[in-house]
Amino acid sequence: MQSVLRSLKKHGNNLILGEKGLVPVTFLLAFAMLTIIWWGTLSRMAHEKELVLESSISDGQNIASIVATNLNEVLDRASHYAKIGRSMMEEERFAELQLKPLLSGDPAYLRIAIFDGQANLLQSSANRRSEPELMQLVQKVGQMPTTSGADIQLIAGRPSISDNSAWRVPVVIPFTTADRQHGFLAAVIDLGYFLRLYKDIHLGDGGRIEILTRDAYQLAELNGAGLSAGVDYAGSDYAKFLGGQEQEGVIEAARPGAAEQEIAVFRMLATYPFTVVVTRDQSYVMARLTARHRDYLQRAIVVSVAVVLLMFGLLVIAYRQRRLYNVLAASEQEKRSLIGQLEQEKGRALLQASHDYLTGIPNRMLFYELAAAELARARRSRKLYGMFFLDLDKFKLINDTLGHAVGDLLLQGVARRLRESLREYDLLARLGGDEFVMLISEMTSESDIAKVAAKLVDVVREPFPDLDGHDIEISPSIGIALYPRDGQNVETLLTHADAAMYHAKAAGAGTYRFFDSSLNASSARDVELLTRFKRAIRDDEFCLHYQPRVELQEFGLVGLEALVRWQHPEHGLIFPNDFITLAEENDLIVLLGRWVIAAACRQIADWRAAGLPLVPVAINVSPKQLKDSALLETVMETLARYQIEPGLLEIEITEGCFIEDFDTANRVLEQLRANGLRIALDDYGTGFSGLKNLKKLPIYAIKIDRSFVRDIRNDNSDAVIVASTISLAHNLGLQVVAEGVESKEQLVHLKTAGCDQVQGFYFKRPVPASEIVEILRRGRFTPS
Template sequence: MLVAVIVLVLSLLWWLTAKHLRAQQEQVENATRLQQAGVAAIVSENLRQILEKAQLMSVLALQGVQGTGPWQHQLAQMLDRDRVFLRYTLLDQQLQPLAGDVQNLGRWDDALAQQQGACAGGRGALVLPGAHQSSTQELTWQVPLLLCVTDAQGVSQGYLMLHMDLGYFLSLYQDVDWGASGSLHLLAPDGRVIAAMVGGGLVAQPSSAAVDAFRKVPEGAGVRNFEWPQGVARLANFHRTAHMPITVVVSREWREILAAHDDYAHRAWWLLSVVSVLAMGATLFLLRTLQRRQQWFDALEKADQDKQELIAQLESEKQRALALAASDHLTGLHNRRMFYELVSSHLALARRSSKYYALLYLDLDRFKSVNDTLGHHVGDALLQAVALRLQGMLRSSDIIARMGGDEFAVLVTAMEGPQDMDVLAQKLVEGLSAPYEGIAPTALHTSPSIGIAFFPRDGHDVEMLCRHADTAMYASKKAGRNRFTYYERITPVDSERGYRLARQLPDAIVQEQLVLHFQPKVRLEDRSIVGFEALVRWQHPELGLIYPGDFIALAEEHGHIEALGEWVMLACCRQIAAWRMQGLDVRPIAFNVSPLQLRDCAFPLRLATCLQHYGVRGSDVEVEITESCLVEPVGVATRVLSQLQQMGVRIGLDDFGTGFSSLSQIRSLPIDTIKLDKSFVNELRSSKEAGVLVTSIITLAHNLKMQVVAEGVELMDQLVYLKTAGCDIAQGYFLSRPVTAQNAEALLRQSILEIA
């Protein structure tokens, strides 16, 4: 935390320094622009005043052209008063000399020839091109300015050429602080250099090259970046007064402008780097000091903890001696005798309390199969794991006991309301139904059947509460296991409905009250539909659509499961034939086969007869069996499965992982596909171990040349994980709920399942 604060402070300091240096650089640049702009404006204004004097001289020259007045005397006086103008030459419209300096006129013949007729264009003053390129040192700074001599009506009468001494003009600005690279350039409109002063000194022979950046600049002031000489960046301010034939450019090298700032910035960054290093060093030293002090405190705390552990050990030995007489030797929970005593004392307090108390009986579903198939040592380990989970999910004030075998009892004390029991009971069902890892070669799956009785509503003493909770627990088992039931909700109505459905089921099979719904199986590689699973529904004329959870157990209990299985087999073949008659590309339909059907040696013959009757191929159907079908006699089941496989029928092992078989046990069986139970898929989000187990099952199944189908896919992240793990096929509500035959037909036409 301290390091983070120091880093944050230093980062802020570096950011503020960078911001300050940027602002300071902008101030330096703006100050330079303002200074140069002021100098350029002053020089341009002085040139404008000189041009106005030249215009007055052109008015006097008009008298010379017309031959009237003492113009020469007046013009000479004006030249004497202004040292910028050295001499003059008066020319007629044909550029022939009339008066003034005519001896050196031949020097400007080519330049004058280029300007003939210029006055006709209305131009008032021109700097002759090439005039400054004289090789004579004396004439280097003498620049001819050509003015038009016009009468009152603006008609051209001739030309007045005034020789300007720009060396004298520029020398007026030698005292200005130009710096080492500061320069003042006077440029013609086409960018030619007329005169120049660099670093406060006059350039003896200005370059005749044009500066392209200032070619034909507009009138007024401006700022530009340019390179002069080539490759040297400069900041320039230019100024050109209206009707002025000369552009004033004041410039300075960028490296000189920013030299002082760069030096300051370098020192600032160096100082900031030193401060940062010192701050980090001081912080690390402080952290090291604090770490050593913490080690000392930890050593003292450990010594104190060792003392407390010795005291606790003595106390635990005392408690252990008492607990041995009152606890279950396998799980460490209370035994039956201690449970009765503790519950009796709590109920005595509950009679004077406004809180709610409930007694729960829990029985593990299919626990006998664990002992019979895997051995009693595995069963004992499972009971210990269940006890640990119960202790983790209940409060310390609740009483937990093992009543014997796979039965547990719990007294939940001091609840605020009966609704709290709903939450806790659901939590117990879900927690105890989660897979148990590390007990057997594969994960064990069991579930609780729970019965609940409230005090004093369902009983006033321990014996009556236990008896009613036990009755409710058996009601949970009868209702399908893996649930909880309150004693008060065991009513004759439920028993009457079950008896009614069991009595009407044979007629429902004969009268075609059953219908099939189809859930598509989707290949994860390309989202194509590769098959359907047929799920039976009972369209009851009075009770409406009844789902299999309400009548499959009744069919098994009352001996109707074989007839129900035969109807499903016939209905699947009939539906395949109907789809093929419509020209559809049929996909295999899977249906469940009960253990009784699988132990019937005549079952393959009946299926073959059904396939032949409807003209259906063996590859168009798939039978799904559960792990319970592989219990003894396993030889008969293996022979039946082999006959089915020889007919081209694919064999799928449904709900893999909920029983006690493993891939190593079924590798010799004629099984083409295993279906991962949805309990594995549900735990992918919450259990890292479940993901590892699923990946391992998929890898082993592929090595055994089996396909893997994941059922119960309800979320996108489950689908993504299964595809990444290499799962072949998936089905579930996220992809599609079970649909009617008509909707399944639409899916067949679509072929590819679009996932939202």
């Protein structure tokens, strides 16, 4: 749908102006409108069906819960009768009178009998001399292990199959008398009487309430006002839910012999071996939507017919326009031919006047024009622009010794390399002789401009082989002026870049200098750090600091986040903002990431060896690490080397990991999770993630970015965003961690909003491993 609309927006004007433009536009518009109409109608119908189904399941679960609760109360009375029976066996007076359930107003129990340890009938509430049905169950239970003392275990048998007693269930409770002789209380419970109490509950046609044993035997079923029993579901897919761990839920499999699709929910009794099942006919539940959905479809058909009629009307207009277009087409084509010839001649003349005849790149005139236009646009941009003035060192010597032909070939080669090294929209020109100028646009920082200059120096210094039989090496000197700081127009920037170029020549061949000398020191520091980076990893100059993660119920320690630092021998402790970007841009981040994985696992092993309580340690993984095919192998091999459980190492990724290739990144994370590692989404709210992607990710938690927590008490928008994020995460089954908590007010607000965990300076700043030892021993914090 969206692709159709984008296509209309992109090509609509061209189609309308063309010979048959209105026809395809009309069809596309009609198709788009019909798609919207029917997609909206069908989506609404599907959504309403889903809501009705969820409502029916919820109603069924409520009914099942009520029936299960009442059934539990009925069965609890059996335990009461068992205590009375035990008293009777101990020859307590008047105990026998209390074993008359009908006299005491308990119609759910038809009769009660007391047996001794040899299954001999001692007492029957119906005054029977024998109870063969109950005796058979008592004898069977007597062969089973019994529970003595106050612990009473109810065991249900299967009723005899007949029209009037199929739902009358025999039950037995074994007990021990004071003189250590075993005895039994046996009773017949009328589940038919019990279920009739719910006959007025409207479940619709085909709706029913069932009571099943744990071995899938149907003890009783209420279907409308009718009762039935005796169906054995054992071995069927329908009964698989009875073997699960869930106490309540929805039954996915169809009931054996059911002709229609049904909605069935179950509720197991916690202390008795019975399960209540409530079933509704899905077609009956959905019937209430039939008239409404028929109305939706009728409306959609009427609107669709109107759209089609409108389309045919537009096609008639298109046909008339086409006839007029054909009349004008011939003369228009002739005019275009003449205009095309004039444009070609004009283009050739402009090319010769505006481009350097030797190298083919723009000359001074065209560069001034293009650079002025680019700087005019730069006034509306917050990016940096760099004017480069490049001069070849000792070029005159090459001309004088090897001749101008070789010099011209060298200039052509330099121009070609410069053009290939720059972006398509960067400007390059030759001012004359061996002087080249470039305008580098839309750069984010001075260090980025310095990297471009360093790259150009390296490119030009590469040998030029076989220039008229000569292999030539030459170095450039580059001066750089920045817009808007060093000048507001082309002339001023060129003047300052030219001056900076002479400073570069004075510093030695093959280098660059900024017009502002302070930038040279900054770029030199980046070069210094970059040069030492691999050695720093090899010599363990990097270290990890740890920040606790605290849960908000008891303020217990639940995890640590490992943050990398560089302990530079000359510059001291360097924070990640000063070297992470440098590592990412120079393909060193994967090497650094492997060091972090090994260092974190080594530290966990050291804490374990010291006998300290362990909590999971989280490490940050960059987008480039997720592209590393050896990431999974590196993580698992490191865990195995230090004998660390996968659950003790967590992975934190940012939303930027999914910008280029969501599927590849998601597949790598799925593999990590499958091997036992837990994954959290860091800095949530600052990237691109939407609900569609969030629910697909194999994560267990999201970490709310500190920018939303900072003003949560003062900025209502931040408070609403945080509360919505917590609610969304909990609905998706995710935990929520808030970063950057620095005050008690923020902590109280987050706990009230339902946040699960926090980390920040309020509890502890990131500190070396030695300062975490006491926190691990204590295991919790006390908010001040």
